[in-house]
Amino acid sequence: MHIFYTPDITTDIYTLSEEESKHCTRVLRLQQGDTVYLVDGNGGRYTSIIQDANQKKCQLQVIEKQVEYGKLPYYVHIAVAPTKNIDRMEWFVEKAVEIGVSAITFLECDHSERKQLRLDRIEKIAVSAMKQSQKGYMPLLRDMVPFRKFIQTCAPEDTFIAHLEDDATKSLKDYFRSDRTHTILIGPEGDFSPEEIAAAYDTGIRPITLGDSRLRTETAALVACHTLHVLHDIYAPL
Template identity: 45%
Template sequence: MQLFYNPSLDNSFKQFFFSAEESKHIIKVLRKKEGDILYITNGQGYLFEAEILVADIRKCKAQIISEDKSIPKRYKLHLVVAPTKMNDRYEWFLEKATEIGVDEITPIICEHSERKTLKLERMQRVLQSAMKQSLQTFLPKLNPPISFKQYLEQQTKGLNFIAHCGEGEKMEFKRRVAADKDVTILIGPEGDFSISEIALALEKGYVPVALGNTRLRTETAAVVACTTVSIINN
């Protein structure tokens, strides 16, 4: 099954048009024709089955013939991850975390961050592509970058963790995660969180954890955290 993405669809639609870009892909590249069946998600849990009515390369028209609403997970995973020095590494993390099952992502700018600007539109496309490739119907929420201190001023629910490589007592992340519980984990840049940032997070109630016995890159640590939460809940 090939999955398409249309964020404007909901269960009130009967007929709709694909964008010019999607229409060209469907008709010219995939060689779909009138009467063929397509599967579309709106990224909010709906899976629509639609039949092509007009196979126009510029404005493909389809009619919804069935719909299904996925049941949301019993938990939410929020990865709060500092940007990596190289954009492609962060995009790799976004792709893999989406495939595994992340619900929300917030880039945080830390004292040791070497990159402080991000191409959010490109990152959003990476998330959409990964969602479609993995045949999921929920698109992760991508928040704008925010400073570490500003983020800690926000209220969070569930289990809150900070993964760092500094000194101090830390428990293994896999032994602190519980099934069916919302999880937020902070992961720092290549230079790790500063001592003052770690202290501030602990003051805010974040629990220090380790993600293994080796030193991990930022993007690897984020994928390990995502995988751990997924395994605990499956």
């Protein structure tokens, strides 16, 4: 199955970008009459036939459209402080998209070693993972935002902070509800500062533990994402 990301598709005749046209005709060696699939990142999947295998402007004819293709039956938002080694954060994004994540926000925290990132590169990695895993939805990716500013926008009853302090004794399982939006806050390699934890508590956000092991930032973020996926399969199977 050959999938192309086409967020701007609006009509039944679509022309791939020059880059995608080259990939379609030169790399994949697809020809006129071959079937390909387009996804718009919002749940639309379009079965299409190649009409003109032009290497610069490959034209397609949409013959069928599916809506809510691959829609997650739950909503999970991971808010994470990027690691100093950006490769590790890119690995997390790739794997989280493959598993299924609704939104990822990047946090600037007191102990953060990275204050900025290239969101355009992160988006390309997410698109590639979405296509590879045959997802129909592109997760919302939010650029760096200060921790204290972000928690003011969260619904406290649906938001949980994972940290290493002793009072983080309950797990995601203790709070899981299939009809709930879950936002999980994951700190930097030096953990959240005591002041940040206190600020989160002041807004009503509750602490959680992700287990007995001390996890790297990107591992903790992926564990939270996968745990919610498994909990939904157990407690709210399709």
